[in-house]
Amino acid sequence: MPATARYSHQLLYATVRQRLLDDIAQGIYLPGQQIPTESDLCTLYNVSRITIRKAITELVKDGVLIRWQGKGTFVQSNKVENALLTVSGFTDFGVSQGKPTREEVIEQERVSSDPFCERLNIAGNGEMFRLLRVMYLDNEPLFIDCSWIPLSRYPGFDQVYHAGASTYKLFQQKYDSRVVSDKKTIDIFTATKAEALRLQCELGEPLFR
Structure with a gap:
């Protein structure tokens, strides 16, 4: 992957990550509430599934979100x-x-x-x-x-x-x-x-x- 493409992807996922954090802080997604699916988030933010998955993975690592197999991704409480x-x-x-x-x-x-x-x-x-x-x-x-x-x-x-x-x-x-x-x-x-x-x-x- 060209350096410019990699840099662009990193900027996108960081932007999506921050937007999700802002939505949680503003109470759009409450503790214990399920966030939209990856497909819906792709449409909402007009980015690829890879970008959405990377942003969600980082928020899971940070303890902001939690994944439940077969159920979806939820805001951590x-x-x-x-x-x-x-x-x-x-x-x-x-x-x-x-x-x-x-x-x-x-x-x-x-x-x-x-x-x-x-x-x-x-x-x-x-x-x-x-x-x-x-x-x-x-x-x-x-x-x-x-x-x-x-x-x-x-x-x-x-x-x-x-x-x-x-x-x-x-x-x-x-x-x-x-x-x-x-x-x-x-x-x-x-x-x-x-x-x-x-x-x-x-x-x-x-x-x-």
């Missing part, structure tokens, strides 16, 4: 990512951000769950404490949390837990059990009517799960 990656508990996460946290308990019940018993290596059809909450950061709903706590390992947890209590701190203080690592599988799905109501978002809006 750092607030959600940080909250998901922390293993110190949501209350401590709020402290680290300098913002207050609170929760709204939707459901809490004792149930039996074979699939979760198997996943947690608990023999038999052990009883679980199921806790469904909406977690708020700075008085804004951030995510819906559904916890399954084995009562054979944490007897009486359903009695000592109360709304607003940090489950991580209860594990430490009542059961001398500390969470040192966890595993999360993150996917993107669209909000149902109930989820949209609880998270104060639009019906069908892309969400992390």
